[in-house]
Amino acid sequence: MSNTTLAEKIKKIQTPFYFYDIELLKKTAQAAITEAEKYGYEIHYALKANSNHKILKVLSKMGFGADCVSANEIIRAAECGFSPKHIAYAGVGKTDKEINTALDLEIFTFNCESLPEIENIDKLAAKKGKIADIAIRINPNVDAHTHEYVTTGLEENKFGISEWQFNEVVEKIRLLNNINLICLHIHVGSQITDMEVFKTLCKRVNEIQKTFELFDIKLPHLNVGGGLGIDYQNPDANSIVDFKSYFEIFSKNLNLHKGQKLHFELGRSIVAQCGSLITQVVYVKNGRQKSFIITDGGMNDLIRPALYHAYHKIENLTSTKAEKKYDIVGPICESSDCFAKAELINETQRGDILAIRSAGAYGEVMASQYNLRELPKAYYSDEI
Numbered sequence: 001m002s003n004t005t006l007a008e009k010i011k012k013i014q015t016p017f018y019f020y021d022i023e024l025l026k027k028t029a030q031a032a033i034t035e036a037e038k039y040g041y042e043i044h045y046a047l048k049a050n051s052n053h054k055i056l057k058v059l060s061k062m063g064f065g066a067d068c069v070s071a072n073e074i075i076r077a078a079e080c081g082f083s084p085k086h087i088a089y090a091g092v093g094k095t096d097k098e099i100n101t102a103l104d105l106e107i108f109t110f111n112c113e114s115l116p117e118i119e120n121i122d123k124l125a126a127k128k129g130k131i132a133d134i135a136i137r138i139n140p141n142v143d144a145h146t147h148e149y150v151t152t153g154l155e156e157n158k159f160g161i162s163e164w165q166f167n168e169v170v171e172k173i174r175l176l177n178n179i180n181l182i183c184l185h186i187h188v189g190s191q192i193t194d195m196e197v198f199k200t201l202c203k204r205v206n207e208i209q210k211t212f213e214l215f216d217i218k219l220p221h222l223n224v225g226g227g228l229g230i231d232y233q234n235p236d237a238n239s240i241v242d243f244k245s246y247f248e249i250f251s252k253n254l255n256l257h258k259g260q261k262l263h264f265e266l267g268r269s270i271v272a273q274c275g276s277l278i279t280q281v282v283y284v285k286n287g288r289q290k291s292f293i294i295t296d297g298g299m300n301d302l303i304r305p306a307l308y309h310a311y312h313k314i315e316n317l318t319s320t321k322a323e324k325k326y327d328i329v330g331p332i333c334e335s336s337d338c339f340a341k342a343e344l345i346n347e348t349q350r351g352d353i354l355a356i357r358s359a360g361a362y363g364e365v366m367a368s369q370y371n372l373r374e375l376p377k378a379y380y381s382d383e384i
C-alpha cells in the first residue's frame with residue numbers, strides 16, 4: 001500500500017494504534033512455510049512476538065504450530081485454531097497451574113529448562129495419570145552476536161541445561177515414569193542477522209546429538225528454536241527475510257537421525273514487517289541544537305527503542321517536504337521515551353501522521369498502561 005493511500009485510510013482513526021498489513025503477513029508466512037516444507041521441517045510460530053487474535057488465526061490456518069511461553073499463550077493459541085499437538089511450551093519458571101493446563105490440553109512438548117522442573121512435571125503428570133512428552137532445553141554455549149537482553153544460549157544466561165549436567169539429567173529421566181523424552185531443544189537468541197551463528201549452532205547440535213548417542217539416546221524430534229533477524233533499516237526493500245538461505249543452512253549443516261523431525265520456533269521474522277505503530281505529531285519543538293518531534297505514541301505503546309536501543313525506521317505519511325533531521329520522542333516523563341535520534345524524515349508539522357515501521361513483533365504485546373495511558377488498538381489492512 002502506498003503511503004498516501006494508507007494515510008487516506010487511517011486519517012479518521014484515533015492515534016496511536018498498530019496497523020497490520022495482512023497481505024504482507026500472509027506472503028511472509030507463505031514464504032516461510034514453502035521453504036520449510038521443502039525439507040519436511042515444522043515451524044512453530046512464537047506467540048510472544050505477537051499474540052493478536054487476528055494474526056494468530058491467519059497463521060494457524062496456514063499450518064503453523066505454536067511456541068508458547070505461558071499457559072495463557074497456550075490457551076490463546078488453542079482458541080485461535082492451533083492444534084495442541086503442535087504446541088511447544090518453553091519457559092524457565094512454569095508454575096504448577098500452568099503445567100496442569102498444558103497437561104490437560106496434551107501439548108506437543110514441555111521444553112524443560114532445569115532438573116527441578118522435570119521432576120515437577122513428572123509429579124504433576126503422575127497425579128493426572130498422564131505421561132508428558134518433554135524436550136530438554138540445552139544451553140549450547142553459542143554466542144548469538146545480538147543484543148545482550150536477547151542472547152539466551154550462553155552458559156551465563158538463565159536458560160536451559162548445560163553440557164556438564166547431561167549425565168545427571170539423563171540418569172534422573174530414566175527413573176521418572178510420567179515423562180517421556182522425545183526432543184532436544186535449543187534456542188540461542190533473537191534478532192540474529194549473522195547467518196554464521198546458525199552454522200555454529202548446527203555444529204554444536206551435531207556434537208550434542210553425538211553425546212546423547214553415547215547415552216544410547218536417539219530422539220524422534222529436534223527443535224532448534226527461532227531468532228532469525230529482520231532488516232529494521234530497510235523494511236520495504238527487505239520486507240520478507242531470506243527463509244530459503246536460512247532453512248538451507250540447517251539442511252546442509254545439521255545431521256538428523258533417520259526419521260528425526262526438525263522443528264523451528266520463529267516469531268519476529270514472521271510478523272515484524274507487517275506491523276507499524278501509527279502516531280500523530282502533537283508538537284514540533286525547535287531547540288538550539290536539534291529539533292524534536294513529539295508524538296502521541298510513547299514507550300508504553302512500543303518499548304523496543306527504550307528497552308533495547310532498537311532502531312525502527314520512521315516515516316512521515318503526510319508530508320512530502322524536503323527531509324530534515326529530528327529527534328522523535330514520545331510524551332512520557334522519561335528521557336528513555338525516545339523513538340529515534342537524528343532521524344531524517346520529511347519536514348514535519350503538528351498534526352502530521354508518522355509510521356514507526358517494523359513494529360509487528362514485540363510491539364503490541366509489550367504495550368503497557370504506564371502513565372495511565374490507554375493500550376493501543378489494532379487495525380488491519382483488509383478491514384479498513
Ligand SMILES: *Cc1c(COP(=O)(O)O)cnc(C)c1O
Pocket residue numbers: 046048049067069090187189190191225226227228265266267268269361
Ligand atoms: C522468543 C523465543 C522464540 C522466538 O524468537 P524470535 O527471535 O522472535 O524468532 C523462539 N523460541 C523461544 C524458546 C523463545 O523464547
